[in-house]
Amino acid sequence: KQEVTQIPAALSVPEGENLVLNCSFTDSAIYNLQWFRQDPGKGLTSLLLIQSSQREQTSGRLNASLDKSSGRSTLYIAASQPGDSATYLCAVRPGNYGQNFVFGPGTRLSVLP
Amino acid sequence: NAGVTQTPKFQVLKTGQSMTLQCAQDMNHEYMSWYRQDPGMGLRLIHYSVGAGITDQGEVPNGYNVSRSTTEDFPLRLLSAAPSQTSVYFCASSTLIGGYTFGSGTRLTVV
Numbered sequence: 001k002q003e004v005t006q007i008p009a010a011l012s013v014p015e016g017e018n019l020v021l022n023c024s025f026t027d028s029a030i031y032n033l034q035w036f037r038q039d040p041g042k043g044l045t046s047l048l049l050i051q052s053s054q055r056e057q058t059s060g061r062l063n064a065s066l067d068k069s070s071g072r073s074t075l076y077i078a079a080s081q082p083g084d085s086a087t088y089l090c091a092v093r094p095g096n097y098g099q100n101f102v103f104g105p106g107t108r109l110s111v112l113p
Numbered sequence: 114n115a116g117v118t119q120t121p122k123f124q125v126l127k128t129g130q131s132m133t134l135q136c137a138q139d140m141n142h143e144y145m146s147w148y149r150q151d152p153g154m155g156l157r158l159i160h161y162s163v164g165a166g167i168t169d170q171g172e173v174p175n176g177y178n179v180s181r182s183t184t185e186d187f188p189l190r191l192l193s194a195a196p197s198q199t200s201v202y203f204c205a206s207s208t209l210i211g212g213y214t215f216g217s218g219t220r221l222t223v224v
Contacts, residue, residue, distance in 0.1 A: 049211075101213055
């Protein structure tokens, strides 16, 4: 059974720092991995989707990497801003056709001005 | 392109009442699913569908019913609301191997 963990559970950094959020999964047989952002009381916004054949994806100040063999993904946020404060969730889609995404518990990020 | 639309955004029910949460997508996605999100519990899968006429149970299906008569719509029915069903409900859709698009959620309170 696929399991997803995220470390750390919470993170507080001063504005301007570069930071890394970690995601680990137990089964390397995946179709893809997706990072989401959730603001308090709001829905989930997709940040980046990495297909199993890809090593990384970039969008603006965000860069996500994928190492299937080790069961790890990282989300790198450059030059953090207070507006980046949110919970970040990682999810993997198992490699069996039509399977549901498995979500991690999330990392709660606070960027202090 | 509206993506995934959920209605209503907020709802208060009395114990024992029934209601339907609506979810519609305009991306021709085969896959649709319902999750509930509770503090400290993360996202939990209620029901999902891999195409019109096909539905299956997720992790927490009790007290909920679904049907998928069209590709676009995937309503979630609460048969007899209980306080334990107070939660935020999210609908998501995707292709069978693509990424999720989530709706904005329905905040349900059962009193």
